[in-house]
Amino acid sequence: MTLDAELRVTRGTFSLDLDVTIAPGEVVALLGPNGAGKSTALRALAGLLPLTSGHITVAESTWDGANAFVPAEKRPIGVVFQDYLLFAHMSALENVAFGLRSRGTPKAEARAEAARWLDRVGLSGYEQTRPRSLSGGQAQRVALARALATGPSLLLLDEPLAALDASTRLQVRSELGRHLADFGGHTLLVTHDPLDAMVLADRLVILEGGRAVQSGPPAEVARRPRTDYVANLVGLNFYRGRASGTQVGLDGGGGLTIAEPVDGPVHVVFPPNAVSLHAARPEGSPRNVWPVTVAAVEQHAHTTRVRLDGPPAVLADITTATLAELRLRPGDALWAAVKATEVHVYPA
Amino acid sequence: MTRNRVRGRLPVVLVLPAVAGLAFLLVPLAGLLVKTPWTSLPTLLSAEVGEALRLSLICASLATVLCLVLGIPLAWLLARSGLPGRGFLRALVTVPLVLPPVVGGVALLLVLGRRGLIGEHLDAWFGISLPFTTAGVVVAEAFVAMPFLVISVEGALRAADPRYEEAAATLGASKWVTFRRVTLPSVLPGVVAGAVLCWARALGEFGATITFAGNFPGETTTMPLAVYLALETDPDAAIVLSVVLLLVSVGVLAGLRDRWISGPT
Numbered sequence: 151m152t153l154d155a156e157l158r159v160t161r162g163t164f165s166l167d168l169d170v171t172i173a174p175g176e177v178v179a180l181l182g183p184n185g186a187g188k189s190t191a192l193r194a195l196a197g198l199l200p201l202t203s204g205h206i207t208v209a210e211s212t213w214d215g216a217n218a219f220v221p222a223e224k225r226p227i228g229v230v231f232q233d234y235l236l237f238a239h240m241s242a243l244e245n246v247a248f249g250l251r252s253r254g255t256p257k258a259e260a261r262a263e264a265a266r267w268l269d270r271v272g273l274s275g276y277e278q279t280r281p282r283s284l285s286g287g288q289a290q291r292v293a294l295a296r297a298l299a300t301g302p303s304l305l306l307l308d309e310p311l312a313a314l315d316a317s318t319r320l321q322v323r324s325e326l327g328r329h330l331a332d333f334g335g336h337t338l339l340v341t342h343d344p345l346d347a348m349v350l351a352d353r354l355v356i357l358e359g360g361r362a363v364q365s366g367p368p369a370e371v372a373r374r375p376r377t378d379y380v381a382n383l384v385g386l387n388f389y390r391g392r393a394s395g396t397q398v399g400l401d402g403g404g405g406l407t408i409a410e411p412v413d414g415p416v417h418v419v420f421p422p423n424a425v426s427l428h429a430a431r432p433e434g435s436p437r438n439v440w441p442v443t444v445a446a447v448e449q450h451a452h453t454t455r456v457r458l459d460g461p462p463a464v465l466a467d468i469t470t471a472t473l474a475e476l477r478l479r480p481g482d483a484l485w486a487a488v489k490a491t492e493v494h495v496y497p498a
Numbered sequence: 499m500t501r502n503r504v505r506g507r508l509p510v511v512l513v514l515p516a517v518a519g520l521a522f523l524l525v526p527l528a529g530l531l532v533k534t535p536w537t538s539l540p541t542l543l544s545a546e547v548g549e550a551l552r553l554s555l556i557c558a559s560l561a562t563v564l565c566l567v568l569g570i571p572l573a574w575l576l577a578r579s580g581l582p583g584r585g586f587l588r589a590l591v592t593v594p595l596v597l598p599p600v601v602g603g604v605a606l607l608l609v610l611g612r613r614g615l616i617g618e619h620l621d622a623w624f625g626i627s628l629p630f631t632t633a634g635v636v637v638a639e640a641f642v643a644m645p646f647l648v649i650s651v652e653g654a655l656r657a658a659d660p661r662y663e664e665a666a667a668t669l670g671a672s673k674w675v676t677f678r679r680v681t682l683p684s685v686l687p688g689v690v691a692g693a694v695l696c697w698a699r700a701l702g703e704f705g706a707t708i709t710f711a712g713n714f715p716g717e718t719t720t721m722p723l724a725v726y727l728a729l730e731t732d733p734d735a736a737i738v739l740s741v742v743l744l745l746v747s748v749g750v751l752a753g754l755r756d757r758w759i760s761g762p763t
Contacts, residue, residue, distance in 0.1 A: 198664050222667040235665040239683040248679070249669035300670060 153304060153336045156204035157194050159187075166190045166360040172304075172336040179339040179351030179368075183379060187360040188340040192306050195338060196229055197222035208303060208336070223252070225304070228297030232309040234289050236281035242268060242292045243277040249300040267295040271329070287318040294329060305330075307339045311346055323349060344383040348372065356380050374496050376417065386419040387464050390498060398495065403461035406438050409490045415498040422455060424492035425466035428485045429476060437489045444482045447473075458486060527744065534741050535734050547739060549716050550724040551746070557632065557720060558700040561639035562647075565696045568640075569647040570689065574677065576648070577655035588652070595645045602641055603709025610637065610710075634711035635718050639700035646699050647692040654688025655681070694754050701747055 153172040159165065166187040172178050180188050193199040195206060197213065197220060205215035213220045228249070236245050247264035251257065268274055271291040281289055290310065297305060310326060311319050327350050330337055341347050347354055348368040355365040356377070364376040375381040381388030391400040395411045398418055406418060426432075432439060442458035449455075453467040456478060464486055468476075476484070575581065576588050594602055610617040610628045620626040628634045662684065666676040682689070704722040711718040713727065721743045728736040 196664075196668050198667065222664070223670050223672055225668075227668055229665065229668040231661070231665060235659075235662055237662065237666075237680055237684075239686075248666070248671070252666070252669055252671035252675055296669065306668075 151209045153206075153208045155195065155206040157191050157206070158202050158204035159190055159194055159199065160202045161190070164190075164360060166194075168355075168357065168360070168362055170338070170355065172338060174336060175334050176353065177330050177337040177339060177351045178353050178355060179341060179347035180355050180357055181341055181344060181347045181383070182357035183342060186357040188342075188357055189308065190360075191357070192229075192308055192338065192340050195304065196227055196306055197225045226300070226302050227304045227306060228300060228302035229306045230290075230293045230297045230308065230310045233313055234281075234293035236284075236289055236292055236296070238281055241278045241280060242273065242284065245281065245292055246296045246299050249296060253300060264295075264299060267299045268292070271295045272325075285318075286314050287322045290314065290322055291325070294326065298329070298333065303335045305333060305335055305337045307337065307341075309341055309343075310339070311343065312341070326350060373494070374417070375419065376498075381419065386421055387425070389418045389462055391416055391418055393495065396490070400462050402463070404440060406462075406488070406493055407490045408493050408495050410495070412495060412497075416495050417498050418493060418495050420488055420493045422465040422467040423453070424488050425464055426487045427456065427458075427466055427468055427472065427476060428487060431485050432487050437487050438493070439485055439487045442484055442486045444478050444480050444484065446480060447478050458484070460486075464488075530737065530740055530744065534737050538734070539738060543738065543742075544735075546715060546724070547735075547742065550719055550721050550739070551742060553632070553635075553716070553719065554701055554721040554743075555746070557635045557639055558697050558703075560636045561643055561700040562693055562697040564636060564640040565644045565647045565700075566689070566693060569644050569692075569696075570651055570682075573648045573651035573655055574681075577652045578660070591648050592645050594642055595649075599642050599703065599705030599707075600709050603638060603706035606638060606641060606706065606710040610634075629710055630712040630714065630718060632711075632717055635707055635720060638706040638710040639703045642703050642706050643696040643699040647689075647696040650692025650695060651685060651688050654685035654692075657688075658684050690754070694751060698747055698751060701743070 151174045153170070155168075155170045157166055157168045157170065164185075164187065168187070168191055170178065170180075170191070180191060182188050190199065194201055194214070200219055201214045203216075206213040207215070212218045213225055236242075237248065240248065243261060243264050246267050247257075247260040250260035250263055255263070265274070265277060268277060271294060273288060273291055273295070276284070276288065276292075281292070284292060290313070294310070307326075311323055314322055323346065330350060339347065339350055351368060353365065354368055354371045356363050356371065356379070358377060358379055364371060364380055371380060372384045375384055375386060375388055378388060389398075389400045389402065389406070391398040391406070393408070393412045393414060393416045395413070396408050398406045398408055398416060400406065400418070408418070427442075440460065440462075442460055442464065444456060445459050445463075446457040447454060448457070450467075454470065454473045456466045456468060458464050458466060466486060476482075478484075572591070576584055576591070581587070597605075607614065607629060609615050610620070612618070612621055612627055612629065617628065620628070628637055658681065662680055663676050666680045671679065702722055703720070704726065707718070707720060708723055708726075713719050713723050719727075721739060725736050725739045725743065728739055
């Protein structure tokens with residue numbers, strides 16, 4: 151029953167080369183920056199774009215391969231598009247019933263089933279409402295009901311929360327999570343928002359430049375990023391280097407002391423709030439201390455993030471009290487300090 | 499106050515020709531109404547006028563239906579198929595727009611006439627002869643009017659987001675169901691606008707009709723033909739016919755405009 155796909159698509163100078171497997175009931179998030187090939191992968195799985203080579207197999211049946219291509223309208227899929235693409239001239243009910251009607255369900259039956267789905271997503275009473283009169287969150291739920299109403303074996307979600315404002319988003323995200331938990335088929339979620347991916351997915355696949363650079367459970371990916379992009383997403387300072395005992399020589403210059411001795415190529419991470427900043431060189435306990443200069447200061451919700459040039463360059467989150475004390479301006483020379491025990495090291 | 503100031507800034511260089519243009523379009527119509535012998539109108543509204551009007555309305559409507567049946571799929575082909583040489587095809591479709599209608603009529607005669615390329619076989623095999631019949635009027639009007647519909651519908655199709663069609667496909671809709679239930683409703687305003695233009699053009703058609711279908715009262719004499727012929731014998735009758743044609747076209751267009759063309763309600 152597993153979905154197994156080798157997605158190889160070449161278009162001009164861009165090429166996608168991605169292997170995906172999704173178990174029944176599993177939610178896999180495809181996370182990556184714009185232009186990484188996420189949409190291409192989704193369109194290939196949906197049958198809107200034929201593969202250049204590779205295959206898509208779901209439970210023994212081949213959707214795309216060397217001598218088989220099942221077009222979109224023949225695949226048991228449901229797609230929630232980024233801007234929903236609800237049919238403007240149809241009511242919410244007709245939108246949800248559309249898939250059932252197209253697949254041959256008699257009209258009355260399709261409408262009854264569509265009404266049940268609208269009720270399930272909390273929109274009973276909105277049957278006759280036209281899409282343009284729905285709020286963003288309501289339109290998203292109609293789109294989800296429309297995609298799920300046909301009982302697809304593969305659900306594809308293309309940035310399902312990107313069009314929502316921050317307050318709606320939180321609620322719709324948790325509702326979406328509930329519906330995904332109830333859904334027994336395969337789900338692929340395409341997003342560039344790490345929070346959506348972390349909350350909704352059982353497994354992440356990080357896509358950069360058409361290639362999977364990392365995959366694993368969200369907690370694992372968040373703890374052990376393998377590229378700058380992922381480290382940036384999860385908000386960690388990230389370095390590549392070579393360890394020898396408790397010393398790591400960093401590829402970008404500079405070095406760090408770690409608590410547990412290891413040897414060989416490693417990745418090193420530590421959170422920005424593990425970094426303390428000092429006007430004068432701090433004395434005392436064994437820790438990493440190096441001179442830095444302030445590159446930029448950004449105000450976040452409750453902390454201030456400081457970008458510092460090294461080597462090594464580093465992000466530091468400081469409290470408002472520290473900010474007041476240090477009176478930071480770009481170009482200021484400071485000392486950064488990180489305890490060896492805060493530094494997390496794992497093999498490259 | 500603000501309004502006045504904004505209005506005061508309208509440049510004379512544009513306003514003068516604009517007013518002149520408006521006058522140029524409206525004065526002849528106003529003149530027609532002024533010169534109409536309103537008192538003797540009832541006597542001039544003869545049975546022939548009624549017949550010509552009926553024929554005009556029927557032929558223009560049939561021609562519009564013919565244009566819809568053939569033109570919408572053609573517009574779809576031009577807008578959506580990805581056919582090679584679409585640009586060239588599109589240019590060909592617009593040829594009847596710029597072609598003098600009389601030339602269109604001659605071309606129709608050469609192809610569909612009794613000894614024409616196709617007309618010869620139609621006559622020999624099926625006993626069908628189009629020239630100088632009411633069906634011939636419909637064919638001539640449709641030939642001249644179809645580009646209006648095709649261009650209007652194709653423009654609407656090209657402006658419509660094809661991703662809705664992809665969404666329909668992912669919901670299991672075949673190409674035909676997608677066209678019928680998603681594409682066509684989304685371009686309906688364009689179709690209606692095109693059909694109205696097409697109908698108006700067909701109603702006023704003269705050159706191709708008189709060349710291809712001739713002038714047989716009750717059979718091929720539509721209003722424009724009747725107006726032209728009356729002008730030589732009875733100018734007052736020509737004026738009456740013109741006014742009737744004017745009122746009917748303006749009435750129908752105004753009625754449709756309120757209902758359809760003013761945009762989404």
